[in-house]
Amino acid sequence: xxxxxxxxxxxxxxxxxxxxxxxxxxxxxxxxxxxxxxxxxxxxxxxxxxxxxxxxxxxxxxxxxxxxxxxxxxxxxxxxxxxxxxxxxxxxxxxxxxxxxxxxxxxxxxxxxxxxxxxxxxxxxxxxxxxxxxxxxxxxxxxxxxxxxxxxxxxxxxxxxxxxxxxxxxxxxxxxxxxxxxxxxxxxxxxxxxxxxxxxxxxxxxxxxxxxxxxxxxxxxxxxxxxxxxxxxxxxxxxxxxxxxxxxxxxxxxxxxxxxxxxxxxxxxxxxxxxxxxxxxxxxxxxxxxxxxxxxxxxxxxxxxxxxxxxxxxxxxxxxxxxxxxxxxxxxxxxxxxxxxxxxxxxxxxxxxxxxxxxxxxxxxxxxxxxxxxxxxxxxxxxxxxxxxxxxxxxxxxxxxxxxxxxxxxxxxxxxxxxxxxxxxxxxxxxxxxxxxxxxxxxxxxxxxxxxxxxxxxxxxxxxxxxxxxxxxxxxxxxxxxxxxxxxxxxxxxxxxxxxxxxxxxxxxxxxxxxxxxxxxxxxxxxxxxxxxxxxxxxxxxxxxxxxxxxxxxxxxxxxxxxxxxxxxxxxxxxxxxxxx
DNA sequence: CGTCATACTTAGCAGGGAAGCC
DNA sequence: GGCTTCCCTGCTAAGTATGACG
Numbered sequence: 369x370x371x372x373x374x375x376x377x378x379x380x381x382x383x384x385x386x387x388x389x390x391x392x393x394x395x396x397x398x399x400x401x402x403x404x405x406x407x408x409x410x411x412x413x414x415x416x417x418x419x420x421x422x423x424x425x426x427x428x429x430x431x432x433x434x435x436x437x438x439x440x441x442x443x444x445x446x447x448x449x450x451x452x453x454x455x456x457x458x459x460x461x462x463x464x465x466x467x468x469x470x471x472x473x474x475x476x477x478x479x480x481x482x483x484x485x486x487x488x489x490x491x492x493x494x495x496x497x498x499x500x501x502x503x504x505x506x507x508x509x510x511x512x513x514x515x516x517x518x519x520x521x522x523x524x525x526x527x528x529x530x531x532x533x534x535x536x537x538x539x540x541x542x543x544x545x546x547x548x549x550x551x552x553x554x555x556x557x558x559x560x561x562x563x564x565x566x567x568x569x570x571x572x573x574x575x576x577x578x579x580x581x582x583x584x585x586x587x588x589x590x591x592x593x594x595x596x597x598x599x600x601x602x603x604x605x606x607x608x609x610x611x612x613x614x615x616x617x618x619x620x621x622x623x624x625x626x627x628x629x630x631x632x633x634x635x636x637x638x639x640x641x642x643x644x645x646x647x648x649x650x651x652x653x654x655x656x657x658x659x660x661x662x663x664x665x666x667x668x669x670x671x672x673x674x675x676x677x678x679x680x681x682x683x684x685x686x687x688x689x690x691x692x693x694x695x696x697x698x699x700x701x702x703x704x705x706x707x708x709x710x711x712x713x714x715x716x717x718x719x720x721x722x723x724x725x726x727x728x729x730x731x732x733x734x735x736x737x738x739x740x741x742x743x744x745x746x747x748x749x750x751x752x753x754x755x756x757x758x759x760x761x762x763x764x765x766x767x768x769x770x771x772x773x774x775x776x777x778x779x780x781x782x783x784x785x786x787x788x789x790x791x792x793x794x795x796x797x798x799x800x801x802x803x804x805x806x807x808x809x810x811x812x813x814x815x816x817x818x819x820x821x822x823x824x825x826x827x828x829x830x831x832x833x834x835x836x837x838x839x840x841x842x843x844x845x846x847x848x849x850x851x852x853x854x855x856x857x858x859x860x861x862x863x864x865x866x867x868x869x870x871x872x873x874x875x876x877x878x879x880x881x882x883x884x885x886x887x888x889x890x891x892x893x894x895x896x897x898x899x900x901x902x903x904x905x906x907x908x909x910x911x912x913x914x915x916x917x918x919x920x921x922x923x924x925x926x927x928x929x930x931x932x933x934x935x936x937x938x939x940x941x942x943x944x945x946x947x948x949x
Numbered sequence: 950c951g952t953c954a955t956a957c958t959t960a961g962c963a964g965g966g967a968a969g970c971c
Numbered sequence: 972g973g974c975t976t977c978c979c980t981g982c983t984a985a986g987t988a989t990g991a992c993g
Contacts, residue, residue: 503965510966542983550961550984596956604983610955611983625957674959675987684985718986719960760988773958773987818961827976834970899961901979906959929979 400595402621406572408527408536410579410587411600411613412520413565414543417441424494427487428480438471442559445546447491454548460557464546467559527599527615528576535616536599541568547606551685551720558606567602597621607683618934627938630909632769633777634949640778643766644669651732657753661762663736664690664751668775671727672813674718675756675772687716690772691756696746700737701726709734721817780810780907785949788916797887799920803913803927804891810903818899828892835885842878849875904932910939915947 397404419440425432426443435443446455446464454460465483472480480486505513524539544562547555565585572578574592581587588602598612615622636643647669650662667673667690676689688697697715704710707728717723729737740750756772763770787806793799821827849871856864910928914936917924924933924940933940 538982540982548984553984598956601956607984609985612956614957629958677987679986687985689986719984721961756987757989771988816960821977823976830976902960931979 402597403529403594404573405531405576406527406529406594406599407576408539408572408579408599409524410570410581411568412524412540413563413582414541417562420444420491420494424490426491427489429485430487433476433479436473436476439468439473439476441544442468442471443486443488444491444495445544445559447488448495449546450488450492451496454556457556459552459554460546463555463557464559467557471559529615529619529621532620534619534621537614537616539599539613541602542604542611549685551687551716553685554682555606555684561605563602569601571596571599571601617931618937623935623938626935629777630781630911632774633781633909635767636770636774636778637782637949639767640669646766648730648732651736657758659736660740660751660754661759663733663740664754664759665763666729666733668772669779670729671713671725672776672779672815673723674776675759677756685716685720687718687720689717691751691754691759693750694746695741695744695748695750698737698741698750700734700741711737717815721815723815776814777907777909780814780903781909781912781949783810783813784908785912788912796922796926797884799922800926801887801891803916803922804895804900807900807904807908808894808898810908811898811900814903814907816899816902817897820896824896828889831885831889831892835882835889838878838882838885842875842882845871845875845878904928905935909949910936911943911947912949914939914943915945918943918945 417437417440419437426435426440427433446468449455455464461483469477469480525536526533527536528534541563542560545560547553547558547560549556565581566588568588570579570587570590571593572590573594578590579587598614600613601610603609604611617623617626643665647662647665650658651666653659653662668675674689676692678692679687688694693715697713699712699714701710701712702708704712704726709731710726710728711734713723713725713727715723737750740752744750744752760771763772763774784806787809788803791802791805793802849868852864852868852871856868910932913927914924916922917927928936
C-alpha cells in the first residue's frame with residue numbers, strides 16, 4: 369500500500385538523517401548493530417541496610433522482639449509506608465506478611481503469626497523523624513549531600529559510547545522495598561528483594577575497561593552484545609521481568625530512535641487515507657477475523673486506543689487496550705442524546721486510568737459490534753478472532769514499520785499541528801494559552817489524566833482573590849486617570865501632562881496583569897485533571913513545536929524545559945520555520 | 950504455532966527545590 | 972526575606988512489539 373522509499377530530507381528540515389552522523393566514522397551501522405564501543409562503571413548499588421538503634425523497638429503481642437537483620441529490614445519497609453492507604457488493604461497486607469515471614473528465622477516465624485499483633489509504631493515514628501530531620505537540614509548540610517550525590521553521578525552516571533560521553537538514564541539499581549502496583553494489583557505488598565552484583569548482567573565492549581563489581585562480589589555475567597542498547601540488567605523478583613540500565617533520553621542513540629519514530633508517523637500521514645479506505649472496506653468482509661480487525665483499527669485510529677496485548681491473568685491489575693476489550697467494556701446505544709449509533713466505552717487502561725467516552729460511530733461499525741457481542745458474556749473478548757500480533761502483521765503489510773501505536777503518535781502530532789493552525793493569537797500569554805490548548809486536545813485524545821493536585825481548590829481560590837483585587841486596582845487606576853485628564857484639560861502645564869501619561873501607563877500595566885492572571889486561571893482550570901507532559905514527551909513531534917515557536921516568535925523555553933530541550937536537541941537543531949509534520 | 954523472553958517506550962506520582970509572591 | 976506554590980526530576984511500573992523456542 370505504501371512504498372518503502374526513504375524518508376530523508378523533508379521540507380522544513382535543515383538536514384535529514386545525516387544530522388545524526390556528523391563526521392566520517394559515524395556512518396550508520398549495519399542492521400541491528402547499536403554501537404562499536406561501550407564503556408561504563410557498572411550500576412550503582414544502594415547502601416546496605418543499617419540496623420535499628422537500640423531504643424527503637426518492634427513489638428509483637430505487646431512484647432518487644434529483637435528481629436534478625438533481614439526480618440527487621442522488611443519490617444521497616446512496612447513501617448515506612450504506614451501513612452499510606454494501601455497498608456490497610458487486605459491484599460497488600462497478606463502479600464507483605466507472607467513475604468516477610470520468608471525473611472524471618474525459624475523462631476521468628478513461629479512467634480509472629482498475625483500481622484494484626486505487630487506493632488511497628490516506634491519504627492514508624494523513627495522514620496517520620498528522619499524525614500523531618502532531612503527536611504530541616506541547614507543549607508550547608510544540604511549542599512554537602514548534594515555534592516556527594518553529584519560525585520556519584522559523575523562516577524557512575526556516564527558512559528562512553530562510540531567516542532561520545534553520554535549520560536546514563538537510570539544507573540542506580542532499584543533499592544529493595546515493598547512492591548506498589550497501580551490500581552488493584554494482585555501482587556501489591558510483595559517484597560521486592562535487594563539486588564546483588566551476583567544478580568546483575570553487565571554489557572559492554574570487550575576492549576573497554578570492564579566495570580569492577582563492588583568489593584567482595586562478582587557479576588552474574590559480563591557480556592558484549594552490541595545488538596542491544598542496555599548497559600546492565602537484572603531480573604526483578606516480583607513479576608519476574610527484566611530491568612535495564614539504559615541511556616538518558618538526550619543521548620544520540622535515543623534521539624535517533626525518537627526521530628525514527630516520528631518519521632514513521634509522518635510516513636503514515638502519506639498513506640493514512642488509503643489505510644482508512646481499506647479498513648472501511650474490510651468492515652464488509654466475509655471473514656469474521658477481518659471485520660474484527662477493521663473495527664479494532666477504526667477504534668485505534670479514531671480514538672487513539674492502545675493496542676491491547678494479552679496479559680497473564682492474576683499477575684497484574686485487570687486493564688485492557690483495544691484488542692483485549694471485553695464485551696462488558698462497551699455499551700451500544702442505537703440513539704443517545706440525539707445521536708445515532710453511540711458506543712459507550714468504560715474500561716481501565718494502562719496504569720488503571722479509566723477510559724470513559726461516548727462516541728458516535730459509523731453504522732457499519734455499530735452493526736459489526738452488535739454481531740461480535742452476540743451470544744457472549746460480559747467477560748468474553750469482544751474481538752475473539754484478533755490479537756495484537758495479527759493486527760500488527762496486517763499493519764506492517766500496509767506500510768513498513770507500521771504498528772498499532774504509530775496511530776497514536778500520528779494522530780497526536782497531526783492534532784497538535786491542526787490545532788495550532790486554528791488558534792492564532794496576539795500576545796505571548798495568549799499564544800502560550802493556545803499552545804497549551806492544542807496540547808490539551810492531544811492529551812484528551814490520548815486520555816492522559818492526572819490526579820487533581822491536592823491543593824487545587826485552595827490555589828484556585830487564591831488566584832481568584834488576586835484577580836478580584838487586581839480588578840479593584842484597575843478601577844481605581846482608571847478613575848485616577850480620568851481625574852488627571854480632567855485636571856490637565858485646557859492646561860498646558862507640563863507637569864499635569866506627565867501625570868496623565870503616568871496614569872495611562874498604570875492603567876495599561878494593570879490591564880496586562882489582569883489579562884495574564886485571567887488567562888492563567890482559565891488554563892489551570894482546564895488542566896485540572898489533564899496531564900500535558902506525557903504527550904509532550906512521547907507523542908508530539910518536537911519539530912512542530914520548534915517551528916511554531918519560530919513562527920510565533922515565542923521563546924522555546926516557554927514550552928520546553930531544560931530536560932525537554934536536551935531530549936529534543938536533534939529537533940531544535942534541524943527544524944526550520946516551514947516544517948510541516 | 951502458541952508461549953515465553955527480551956528489549957525498549959510510555960506512564961503517573963512523590964518529593965524537593967527554584968521561582969514567584971507579598 | 973520568608974513563605975508558598977508549582978514545576979522538574981527521578982523513580983519505577985506498565986505498556987508495546989518482536990523474535991526465539993519447544
